[in-house]
Amino acid sequence: MAKVESVFQSFLEVNAVWRTHRVCDPSFSRMIRLEPCPTGEGVFMGKSTDPPYFYVYQCFFRDLGVRLPFTPFECDFLNYVNAAPSQIHPNSWGFLRAFQVLCTVLGIEVSLRVFLHFYQLKLGAPPYGVLSLNEGKDGGLFTLYSQSYKNYRQEFFRVAMVGVDPLEDGGFYFGGLPRFPFYWCPDPSGFNGVDPSRLTAPEVAAIENLKALPRPLDCKLILSLQCLVHKERGLESECLVFQ
Structure with a gap:
């Protein structure tokens, strides 16, 4: 990992x-700048700078339909596992995206606890191992987006927040604090499902409805619905956005 360059x-x-x-919602296009990563720079080398930035992989946008700023669900997940966006394997990002589309x-309300019920987090070898979601005891929801995500680790770049006021922005900050970890976290938090006692009645019902589906669902097919939903509404140029 330490030798991988962009x-x-x-x-x-x-x-x-x-x-x-x-890459982003049009209303945020003037707030961010994509930046290259010179020789010797890796996704785990980020630190607090002005302007602040975080790393992303090209496949987030090319394959998975990620769109900045991250959705509240995506921010909640990154905070829950204490990890920067680049620490999560693309196939696991595919699960996050497909879950939002499916719900x-x-x-169904997009609930982090409902999602956690179906998965557990596999921690990569420290200090630079990538985090991957595996199916939980009740099985997962989706197939892998790709059986072999080759070369994705080389396809990373910075997203610099050049026009963002932490006290006023609601996309990347909340109350002046980052809405998710910008930089690589050395101590991510694993999990294995969710405590049933923490689930609300609607969340229990949502889990039962999802368990009744013919799983695993095809991740690529579910993600394709991002555009199909809008085509049915006569909005061919737009894709489903979760904010």
Whole structure:
């Protein structure tokens, strides 16, 4: 991990990502800047700077439909496991995204505790191991997005928050504090399901409804519904956004 360097080493290359992928909500386009990572820089090397930044992988936007700022559910998950976005394996990001799409389509509230019920977190070898979601005792919800995510670790770049006031912004900050860990966390928090006593009655009902589905559901197929839902509404140019 320490020897992996980014293929995005110039602004020309990261600007191509900006042009070809839906990186952020249009209202946030002036608040962030994509930045290259020079030789010797790794995703675990971030530290507090001005402007602050965090690392992301190209596949977040190319494959999985991630769109900045992260949704409240995604921020809650990153805080729960105490990890920066780049510490989570892309297939696990696929689970996070597919869960939000599925709940939206089924009319189920997007609940972190409901999601946690179906998964456990596998911690990679310290200090730079990637975190992966595995199915819990009741089984997971989705297939892997990709059986082999080759070269994704080389396809990272910075997202710098250049026009963000921590006291006023609600996308990346809340009450002046980051809404999720910006930089690599050396001590992530594992989990194995969720304590049933913490579940509300609607969450228990949601879990039972999801358990009744023919699992595992095809992750790519579920993610494709992000656009199909909007096409049915006559909004072909837009994709389903979770805010």
